[in-house]
Amino acid sequence: MTARKRNMFLTKSWETTSDSIRRLPPFVRVGGAILFLALIGSGLFRLRSFRDGIPVDAVSGPRIRVLLAKQEGPSLFLDASGGLLLVPIDGSEGQPISIAADRVEFRAEGKHVSVETFSATAPAFRVSAMEPEETVSIGGRSYRGKLVVYREPTAGLQVVNELAVEHYLRGVIGSEMPARFPLAALEAQAVVSRTYALRSIERNRSRNEPRAWDVTDDSSSQMYRGTGSESLRTDDAVLKSQGQVLCRNGKMVDGFYHSSCGGTTSEETAVFSAVIDPDLDPDFYRAECASCQESTDRMWSVEIPTERMREAIRSLGIDEEVRELISGTVDRGGRWIDIQVRTDAQLYTIPANRFRLALGSSVLKSTLIESVIAEPEGVWIKGRGFGHGVGLCQLGARAMGDAGMSCQEILLHYYAGAEAVRAGDRS
């Protein structure tokens, strides 16, 4: 990094749009009629809660497969009080194995998984609790549904949690949003998280070679910590919004959300390398948001040591000494769409979101960057908001909920012209 002091402020105005925005088609709105079908769940589900004893399997609808965090070591343990039921997955529909013990050890053995103390070996095992209301635990976390243990050629043993999307959401909402937030915000989070989950399933299953899982359990998909993050309030939000997803023209949207936008949200195509939908209204994902201005992330600054910056830039394929970091195009809210990295040899342009992820998404909190100052020992970056800035602003949703606004009003603010429909009702 050069010792030269660099102070760079954004000068582009709101009207100065990026090339990617200009490429977007003319504004298309769904007949001006914002159709929000408040298809709340049936009376049964409105009056009862999961804790009233609705059996796990009584919740119908699609199922999701969640890849749990990588398991370290050559073996792992699964626990369930009352015993475990194992089904070998080996293409020949092996006989279920009932194990009365509360704990079973699985080991990687060649290309297979073996069950210690039972002499059973198969490419994978599907494991559930013997008692229908019990959960299965691994590493101190317990999960609804079933766990599949399989041998991954390069990663040892891996575990996938298979369960109904509605139960998965019970473990997501409390992991992604504090349960003390207003119910309208929790409900909006549930609709958006459900949409994200179902889109992820659609995407995976349309791949030429679908993966054995649809989502991960961390922030690269949605945070999911099993039953440990369930609560009455978040369960209530899932039930009240049961089955609802966000659609536009009958097609599910991507269901993005973030912690706080810093004053304005951004378009999906500006942040992610998504294919530009010719029917997509450029304002669909863009909203002014005064609501999150009380956030502690309203303004932030971070110092990134020179060596850390060098590592991040190298991970992006640039193995040269960095001299300067400047903005490329920005969107209408001032969020950086790409960043220019000047070295002694040349000027590189890289997507700002990739740059952020290379540094660490909690290190560079957003790409709504206001200034960059390079010093010999590192780079100071100032900015606003926390997260990629697309879709629902969670702190904005909290403020709107505190002000008495409904789930529908919150969703329509951040997804202009969206329809909320039951997943099965889409045409």
Ligand SMILES: [Zn+2]
């Ligand atoms: Zn906001």
